[in-house]
Amino acid sequence: xxxxxHDYVIRGASLVDGERTDIRIAxxxxxxxGTALSAAGxxxxxxxxxxxxxxxxxxxxxxxxxxxxxxxxxxxxxRAAAAGGFTAVFAMANTSPVADTAGVVEQVEALGxxxxxxxxxxIGAVSVGLAGERLAELGAMATxxxxxxxxxxxxxxxxxALLMRRALEYxxxxxxxxxxHAQEPRLTIGASMNESALSGELGIPGWPAVAEESIIxxxxxxxxxxxxxxxxxxxxxxxxxxxxRWAKARGIDVTAEVTPHxxxxxxxxxxxxxxxxKVNPPLxxxxxxxxxxxxxxxxTIDIVATDHAPHPxxxxxxxxxxxxxGMVGLESALSVVQAAVVDSGQLDWADVARxxxxxxxxxxxxxxxxxxxxxxxxxxxxxxDPTASRPFDVSRLAGKGxxxxxxxxxxxxxxxxxxxxxxxxxxxxxxxxxxxxxASAEHADRAAGTRGTE
Amino acid sequence: xxxxxxTRDLSRDEAIHVLxxxxxxxxxxxxxxxxxxxxxxxxxxNLFFEDSTRTRISFxxxxxxxxxxxxxxxxxxxxxxxxxxxxxTAQTLEAMGADGVVLRHPASGAPHVLAESGWIDAAIVNxxxxxHEHPTQALLDAFTIRRRLHGGTQRSSDGAAAHGTARGRDLxxxxxxxxxxxxxxxxxxxxxxxxxxxxxxxxxxxxPTLVPIGIDTWPxxxxxxxxxxxxxxxxxxxxxxxxxxxxxxxxxxxxxxxxGRVWGLDDxxxxxxxxxxxxxxxxxxxxxxxxxxxxxDSARSTVLxxxxxxxxxxxxxxxxxxxxxxxxx
Numbered sequence: 001x002x003x004x005x006h007d008y009v010i011r012g013a014s015l016v017d018g019e020r021t022d023i024r025i026a027x028x029x030x031x032x033x034g035t036a037l038s039a040a041g042x043x044x045x046x047x048x049x050x051x052x053x054x055x056x057x058x059x060x061x062x063x064x065x066x067x068x069x070x071x072x073x074x075x076x077x078x079r080a081a082a083a084g085g086f087t088a089v090f091a092m093a094n095t096s097p098v099a100d101t102a103g104v105v106e107q108v109e110a111l112g113x114x115x116x117x118x119x120x121x122x123i124g125a126v127s128v129g130l131a132g133e134r135l136a137e138l139g140a141m142a143t144x145x146x147x148x149x150x151x152x153x154x155x156x157x158x159x160x161a162l163l164m165r166r167a168l169e170y171x172x173x174x175x176x177x178x179x180x181h182a183q184e185p186r187l188t189i190g191a192s193m194n195e196s197a198l199s200g201e202l203g204i205p206g207w208p209a210v211a212e213e214s215i216i217x218x219x220x221x222x223x224x225x226x227x228x229x230x231x232x233x234x235x236x237x238x239x240x241x242x243x244x245r246w247a248k249a250r251g252i253d254v255t256a257e258v259t260p261h262x263x264x265x266x267x268x269x270x271x272x273x274x275x276x277x278k279v280n281p282p283l284x285x286x287x288x289x290x291x292x293x294x295x296x297x298x299x300t301i302d303i304v305a306t307d308h309a310p311h312p313x314x315x316x317x318x319x320x321x322x323x324x325x326g327m328v329g330l331e332s333a334l335s336v337v338q339a340a341v342v343d344s345g346q347l348d349w350a351d352v353a354r355x356x357x358x359x360x361x362x363x364x365x366x367x368x369x370x371x372x373x374x375x376x377x378x379x380x381x382x383x384x385d386p387t388a389s390r391p392f393d394v395s396r397l398a399g400k401g402x403x404x405x406x407x408x409x410x411x412x413x414x415x416x417x418x419x420x421x422x423x424x425x426x427x428x429x430x431x432x433x434x435x436x437x438x439a440s441a442e443h444a445d446r447a448a449g450t451r452g453t454e
Numbered sequence: 455x456x457x458x459x460x461t462r463d464l465s466r467d468e469a470i471h472v473l474x475x476x477x478x479x480x481x482x483x484x485x486x487x488x489x490x491x492x493x494x495x496x497x498x499x500n501l502f503f504e505d506s507t508r509t510r511i512s513f514x515x516x517x518x519x520x521x522x523x524x525x526x527x528x529x530x531x532x533x534x535x536x537x538x539x540x541x542x543t544a545q546t547l548e549a550m551g552a553d554g555v556v557l558r559h560p561a562s563g564a565p566h567v568l569a570e571s572g573w574i575d576a577a578i579v580n581x582x583x584x585x586h587e588h589p590t591q592a593l594l595d596a597f598t599i600r601r602r603l604h605g606g607t608q609r610s611s612d613g614a615a616a617h618g619t620a621r622g623r624d625l626x627x628x629x630x631x632x633x634x635x636x637x638x639x640x641x642x643x644x645x646x647x648x649x650x651x652x653x654x655x656x657x658x659x660x661x662p663t664l665v666p667i668g669i670d671t672w673p674x675x676x677x678x679x680x681x682x683x684x685x686x687x688x689x690x691x692x693x694x695x696x697x698x699x700x701x702x703x704x705x706x707x708x709x710x711x712x713x714g715r716v717w718g719l720d721d722x723x724x725x726x727x728x729x730x731x732x733x734x735x736x737x738x739x740x741x742x743x744x745x746x747x748x749x750x751d752s753a754r755s756t757v758l759x760x761x762x763x764x765x766x767x768x769x770x771x772x773x774x775x776x777x778x779x780x781x782x783x
Contacts, residue, residue, distance in 0.1 A: 196668050197668025199667070200668045203584050272570070273562070314541075320561055320563045321563075
């Protein structure tokens with residue numbers, strides 16, 4: 001076998017600053033940048049016209065394993081991630097059992113390592129069983145092999161102000177962050193769409209913007225008071241953007257994410273009671289969408305995170321009231337971001353690298369990801385064709401969930417290839433077979449000395 | 455139109471046509487044999503995921519008077535919390551050859567989903583969905599108002615029909631005050647769209663907690679005081695909505711005594727109404743809460759007419775959707 005068996009040379013890609021370059025990948029790292037690199041012994045990949053982005057990092061996904069494997073597994077969810085150009089994902093804690101102990105987070109981390117499609121960083125629950133009553137073993141999760149730094153009860157709000165204060169304070173000792181699902185529970189009993197003229201007309205219980213904004217306002221003040229780091233999940237309203245802008249101007253250490261769907265879709269889609277559009281927080285008004293785009297463009301909102309939420313078909317193929325909340329988003333994220341804020345000129349590709357790679361890795365304290373493509377950097381990258389525009393269909397979905405709101409919608413762009421730790425997970429816009437990827441992951445582990453022979 | 459899902463979708467001409475056909479159906483009720491052969495061989499399923507004996511028997515009577523085969527399917531208590539069940543039930547009914555499905559469901563929009571799902575080919579009639587709409591209730595309310603104002607068909611002792619002047623008429627110039635839990639009322643929503651489409655002026659009266667956000671986009675006036683509405687609107691029609699027991703414990707208002715005092719149609723308020731005004735209630739009534747016994751039993755009350763007219767209107771809807779399928783409304 002050749003010494004360069006696992007080497008790749010990517011020809012003619014454009015970096016986010018517009019520079020055109022070849023990229024040589026060897027030993028899990030970017031070995032060389034420049035024009036007319038020798039491809040001797042390496043596999044050459046033609047990337048003419050393609051954009052080379054740093055591997056995307058998603059701070060908010062639901063991988064469903066353990067407990068809900070009919071919806072998604074760590075393997076299928078990370079395959080969806082790879083198909084979307086992601087090389088690292090942060091897996092939310094609302095599994096069964098809940099990720100509120102070191103054992104569960106270590107299991108999830110190990111499942112991700114074995115599958116190899118992307119680096120999986122578990123998010124730990126803030127409270128035991130997500131019940132919002134007692135702190136989970138945050139320290140044990142932080143010092144576990146999973147090295148948890150992000151804690152969230154996502155799906156539930158940490159609505160108890162005292163518990164939230166204690167959580168914010170407690171994670172300071174290991175540089176953790178609390179990621180809040182901002183939803184005042186009493187204001188949203190039974191709610192399943194944006195509260196608006198439309199919800200009144202459709203007779204669907206409304207989820208008012210104030211239920212999100214009041215929690216964000218409370219929590220930025222708490223974070224200021226105790227000097228902690230706070231992250232706000234899936235910001236969805238114009239008012240939330242205003243509160244965050246105020247908080248940042250005041251110097252409060254808060255970061256915030258927006259989902260691709262909240263950047264593109266509006267509540268009008270609910271009018272046909274199609275449960276694919278049922279999501280929490282709900283789709284909002286077009287004014288909210290514009291405010292979120294502006295907030296992302298001016299830095300008030302730091303990152304885009306998908307809130308990838310797969311469900312089995314029957315959870316959506318039913319009446320609105322019975323349907324589950326959530327949408328899959330990993331495979332479509334980059335295309336939706338392009339459609340919502342790149343094609344409009346609000347973000348350039350360097351900004352995309354910032355909001356979908358550099359900053360989410362920094363918030364999650366994840367090393368080896370979210371760094372610019374440079375010689376010596378770990379070879380986590382995606383090749384993206386921003387020109388192709390075509391209907392988004394199920395063939396683009398690589399996880400178990402088909403609950404995408406974009407099916408049959410025309411979206412720009414296509415992820416052509418993804419490299420994770422120097423090996424390909426996606427080539428020719430198709431995820432590689434799980435055996436291939438898991439073998440590559442094992443090889444990479446051995447090379448890095450992070451896995452012994454088993 | 456293949457289905458009746460909401461009154462929002464009805465044009466003025468379509469609505470008047472339904473009411474006119476209902477006049478014909480009302481004539482049948484005065485005959486010795488109260489039955490038409492029109493839907494012989496067709497199957498109507500009353501699919502009720504929520505208890506409503508009144509609505510169910512009204513649809514049942516309507517279908518039977520049109521000679522349809524009627525199947526009553528009460529799905530309440532079965533595994534309705536699983537979303538699959540609406541789909542499975544629909545596919546089962548499709549396999550059995552249902553021509554029409556009358557659906558009552560606790561989830562808003564369930565009839566829309568059924569109509570667009572491809573699970574079933576049958577015509578869908580919304581018999582009340584969650585807090586969304588109850589279109590046949592609004593049609594029967596409009597029919598009742600129109601008959602009271604303009605007269606229906608009278609029949610003399612020799613059997614000759616003397617038609618009143620209601621046919622073809624809209625509700626231009628009629629003022630209607632709807633009082634009660636607007637936020638959760640499918641009756642209110644269907645009436646707002648239908649009555650305003652027919653030209654009526656609608657005023658909604660409720661405590662502010664029971665008025666939906668965004669009501670300013672509706673084609674109505676809103677008033678928080680029943681007294682003020684009675685005195686300023688001088689309504690032709692006062693429609694009282696039922697206060698549901700579950701609202702009473704959810705802090706929408708302090709208690710039933712205060713609600714009755716401020717928003718109930720008590721005897722004093724009834725006495726201030728214009729002499730020929732109507733008092734309507736979709737039933738069942740909470741006597742002494744939203745409506746006094748005297749108001750409910752007075753000559754102004756249309757409560758029993760509404761029940762009788764409900765059968766005529768539902769006959770009209772089933773006839774228009776199922777007879778000579780494809781012609782529609």
